[in-house]
Amino acid sequence: MDKTKSLQRVVFQPGAHEGLRRGINQMTDAVIPTLGPLPRIVALNQLVTNKMPEMIDKGGVIAQRIIALPDRDADMGAMLTREMLWGLHDQYGDGTATAAVLLRAIYNAGLKYISAGGNAMDLKRSLETGLKMVVEELDKMTRPVQGQEDLVRIAETICQDAELAAILGEVFDHIGEYGQLEIRRLRSRKIYREYVDGMFWQAKPFSRDLIKDVATKRVRLEDPAILITDLEIGKAEQLIKPMQVAQKAGIKSMLIVATKLETEALAAVMVNQDPGKFHAVAVQTPGSGRREQENAVEDMAILTGGQPFRRIAGDTLNTVKLEHFGRARRAWASYDRYGIAAGKGDPRTIREHLKTLKSQYKQETDPQKREELRERIGSLGGGAVLIRVGGATEHQIKERRELAEQTAGAIRAAIREGVLPGGGAAFLACRPRLQEAFEQTNNHDERAGYGILLKALETPARTIYSNAGYEPSQVMAKLSIAGPDFIFDVFSGEVINLDVTGIYDVAAVQKAAFYSAVSTAILALSVDVLVHHK
Numbered sequence: 001m002d003k004t005k006s007l008q009r010v011v012f013q014p015g016a017h018e019g020l021r022r023g024i025n026q027m028t029d030a031v032i033p034t035l036g037p038l039p040r041i042v043a044l045n046q047l048v049t050n051k052m053p054e055m056i057d058k059g060g061v062i063a064q065r066i067i068a069l070p071d072r073d074a075d076m077g078a079m080l081t082r083e084m085l086w087g088l089h090d091q092y093g094d095g096t097a098t099a100a101v102l103l104r105a106i107y108n109a110g111l112k113y114i115s116a117g118g119n120a121m122d123l124k125r126s127l128e129t130g131l132k133m134v135v136e137e138l139d140k141m142t143r144p145v146q147g148q149e150d151l152v153r154i155a156e157t158i159c160q161d162a163e164l165a166a167i168l169g170e171v172f173d174h175i176g177e178y179g180q181l182e183i184r185r186l187r188s189r190k191i192y193r194e195y196v197d198g199m200f201w202q203a204k205p206f207s208r209d210l211i212k213d214v215a216t217k218r219v220r221l222e223d224p225a226i227l228i229t230d231l232e233i234g235k236a237e238q239l240i241k242p243m244q245v246a247q248k249a250g251i252k253s254m255l256i257v258a259t260k261l262e263t264e265a266l267a268a269v270m271v272n273q274d275p276g277k278f279h280a281v282a283v284q285t286p287g288s289g290r291r292e293q294e295n296a297v298e299d300m301a302i303l304t305g306g307q308p309f310r311r312i313a314g315d316t317l318n319t320v321k322l323e324h325f326g327r328a329r330r331a332w333a334s335y336d337r338y339g340i341a342a343g344k345g346d347p348r349t350i351r352e353h354l355k356t357l358k359s360q361y362k363q364e365t366d367p368q369k370r371e372e373l374r375e376r377i378g379s380l381g382g383g384a385v386l387i388r389v390g391g392a393t394e395h396q397i398k399e400r401r402e403l404a405e406q407t408a409g410a411i412r413a414a415i416r417e418g419v420l421p422g423g424g425a426a427f428l429a430c431r432p433r434l435q436e437a438f439e440q441t442n443n444h445d446e447r448a449g450y451g452i453l454l455k456a457l458e459t460p461a462r463t464i465y466s467n468a469g470y471e472p473s474q475v476m477a478k479l480s481i482a483g484p485d486f487i488f489d490v491f492s493g494e495v496i497n498l499d500v501t502g503i504y505d506v507a508a509v510q511k512a513a514f515y516s517a518v519s520t521a522i523l524a525l526s527v528d529v530l531v532h533h534k
Contacts, residue, residue: 011073011531013528019077019530020527024080024081027081031062031100032467036423036463037157040057059100060089060093063085063086066082084099091512094158094409098513099520102456102513107521130437131519137430151414154506168387172415181384182386183387187397191388191390193385199343201338203284203287204284204337205219205283210282212273219332221255222252223253224253225251225255226340228306229256230258231317233261238316241320242317246278253275254272269281297310302345303343304328327344328343330342354381410509414507420510422487423489428479464490
């Protein structure tokens with residue numbers, strides 16, 4: 001007997017579908033309470049037994065914390081759902097609970113149809129056709145974000161924190177989609193924002209002793225020469241020539257960018273600390289790896305008009321000339337970052353480089369690489385802001401900071417791709433198109449797919465109403481009487497015109513949630529066999 005086979009358990013239909021159903025439903029039940037502006041809380045027991053449970057109202061985080069179910073058949077469905085939810089959370093920071101309720105509604109109804117004798121592949125084609133119809137309708141409803149007032153409304157819809165929403169609306173009105181934003185914790189109850197001078201990078205000076213002003217914790221260089229490298233500099237002689245070239249040209253300050261600076265080379269910088277004669281500051285090349293460092297060197301060179309010295313090209317500092325230096329009106333460095341203001345690079349070259357980076361950003365699908373590209377675009381063409389987020393307790397400060405980061409990500413997506421009517425109203429508005437298609441076809445499988453989606457499109461709104469303490473059927477009846485331009489406000493308990501409420505959802509998030517839910521449901525409905533390894 002094959003020992004490998006003896007360590008496997010194979011599950012056929014109907015057990016396979018039933019196991020997936022249990023897992024999908026259990027994972028969805030765990031995140032459903034988080035949907036809507038008045039969410040419930042999910043308590044997760046912490047590994048350290050003497051600590052209070054972790055209180056979470058974010059579907060993606062809840063899904064990430066659930067790593068396995070004891071029922072191995074159900075675990076497959078749960079992990080399939082978990083992967084979908086975490087992917088949405090990782091890319092958009094939102095939309096997870098919406099996707100979960102849609103997935104459950106579509107899968108359960110689809111499974112019921114297949115169990116009654118329906119064909120899974122025909123149903124798949126019908127659901128895919130319905131998916132395209134819904135996305136087309138969502139595209140028609142999408143409208144661009146217009147001005148600070150819109151941004152504040154969107155932020156408040158997401159975070160339900162008026163003070164934080166006002167700050168974020170103001171900030172993004174200034175920096176746009178790509179601008180640099182750093183969010184830090186603050187031991188205070190307030191929220192502060194600081195507009196940073198120029199562009200900055202998260203990299204440190206090679207010594208804190210280079211920061212002479214202990215009050216501001218910052219050093220400033222006026223009209224500096226900027227030596228841009230990703231080199232490891234070991235000897236003092238390697239820096240003496242570049243500093244001499246700058247001094248002969250009448251330049252009184254220099255920012256030196258390098259990957260590594262040995263003690264001897266750092267000493268050469270430390271002896272040139274006289275702002276009246278010549279003031280040098282050495283900082284680390286931004287980035288944690290070779291690729292990131294090379295990208296940072298390229299961007300900095302274009303921003304300042306310098307010629308970088310690269311390891312990959314075998315460059316050395318023995319050949320440095322005046323034209324190799326980048327230039328800027330100002331440079332500054334603090335204990336954990338440094339920045340350049342008013343770089344003197346060629347504007348046309350900067351525009352072309354930005355155009356290339358934006359094209360790459362739109363085509364990139366990997367969330368981490370997209371974020372790297374966004375940061376590069378921000379360092380070249382956006383504004384830069386630091387927000388410090390406070391709260392009453394350490395736990396509240398941590399939660400508020402995470403909420404600020406999540407809201408900021410959603411606002412960027414809203415600026416990029418627009419907004420939709422919120423509170424589940426956008427999905428409800430897609431139903432007439434599907435209803436028309438349902439009535440026009442005589443194909444049984446097509447009618448089944450459209451009918452499943454028609455019912456599923458109600459579930460986000462119904463769940464929001466239920467979580468807020470309302471009876472969903474009563475609210476749906478009121479909306480049916482009011483008409484398509486109205487929305488239910490869970491705070492006031494009234495049906496109000498959408499233009500008055502200003503309740504919007506980020507279009508990219510809602511489209512991604514619907515697409516992920518339908519695609520995952522189709523995949524799960526196509527599974528016929530589960531194979532477990534020991």
